[in-house]
Amino acid sequence: MRLFVMMSLGFVLGVLPVQGGLFGDAEQYVDVEEGERGFGSLFSGMAESSEAQWAWAQEKLAKKQWRSAGKVLRGLYMRWPNSVEAPAAVVAHADALMRRKEWRSAFTIYQFAVDNYANRLTDYDAVLAGQYRAAQEVMEARRLPFLFGGYRTPEMAIPLFEAVILNGPQWEGAPEALMMVGRCNQDSDAFEEAIVAYAELMLRYPEHALAESAAWGRIACLRSLREKYPSSPKILERILTATTVYLSRFPASERRGEIILLRNELYEFQARELFEQGRFYERVARNEVAALRTYVSVLELYPKSEVVSEVQGEMERLAAKGVVLSAEEAAE
Structure with missing residues (x-):
């Protein structure tokens, strides 16, 4: 009898997926036309139009009410995804999440903007810059800081930096993002992956200011591998090759003396062997x-x-x- 009453009430209110609420936790999909206000919106505070919703969001942003502003902005681009305001609403939502230091969520919303509104974003570079900053924060974040200061997990930021590069291969910050991929891998002791990233930076951006840092990072990773495998002739030869490339490409480098000392050390090692x-x-x-x-x-x-x-x-x-x-x- 109770089930009959509840189902009847569901039909009266126009909420058809009552069974899902009764017999499972799965979220039910309700097909709502763009701009249409369903029963739930009567209590959600949704505005009558995308323009009004945008104005409401601007008021909350002006008051620095980041959490509630995010809800209003999300309501805008979810209910009116093809509206003029939708692309800016997505970016503003991500910016609000950045204000709240929810770096991963912000990155995801920025990616939503790229995936759905790439050709309609007024400042695509700003979106990439936001993603880059979010990825940096994830890279530097410390887990369990209450335990001896916590620990870093830079490898968690690698796919984020890679997404930034994919989103904007010609963006001026792409070399920095690629450099971060190398550093995150290096800090995670994934030396071979770091070497690949550094080599790619040198190949794709040979004239960039970071090319020398990438060349040095490559050598540093090879030296770490040599510490792990001191008897490997292959790694030794790779170090010699990398240092030869470094000296030929950056002959005036401040690290030239250190590179020469390293080569002399390897020279003596080979002779002794x-x-x-x-x-x-x-x-x-x-x-x-x-x-x-x-x-x-x-x-x-x-x-x-x-x-x-x-x-x-x-x-x-x-x-x-x-x-x-x-x-x-x-x-x-």
Whole structure:
């Protein structure tokens, strides 16, 4: 009997999806024509037109009533999505959320503006700038700040910065957004992903002021990878390549001296590695000819290395034992 009464009341009021409210929590879709006021709007404070709704929103914004202004603005572009005021209402809603420091929600509403009103936005660059700032705030935000100051999760901002780049590849702030993708990945120890972002920035914006910072970021990530995999010859070669590119593109850089010191360190490391290989041939493998050939390679490849005197001493000792290279071996 109770169910019959409630369903009857639903039909009387014109609210057909009563069953959803009775038997489930799913939100029911009600098809409302643009500008039409349903039963619920009698209590929502919706204005009679988009113009009136916009004026109402402006009053609330002027009073800095950001939360209620956001509700009025959302009501405008949801009820009158094709109105003249709708694009500005979406942006104003996002701006109001920024005022309330609801960075993720603001980013989402800005994206709604891009997805639905890209050709009708009066200041598209301002929307991208808003998204960029929201992404920065997400990147710098600290989780659980009451526990030892909290912790950052910069990786959460990566898809936001990537969306900014996708929305405005020619926007003047796109290089900064791409740089942030690299930094967020680097701060999250995702070094290979950071290297890709930095390399892309150097490729797409070679004349930008951030190109040098990206080149340095690439080297820094490779150095971090070398700390993790100190015996990897591939990573060492990648560092040498990256530093060569850096010096050739930015010869007057303030970091030039540091880059040269790094290359010298790698030079000595490679020389020492090859020297130790020769010792292995001599003392473990008992192959003195292979050892002598390796020592010769050290002198040829790393003539300025600090290990040269040690290499020469080993070669003299082998020569005293009668170990020599044939003409063919010496020519190899």
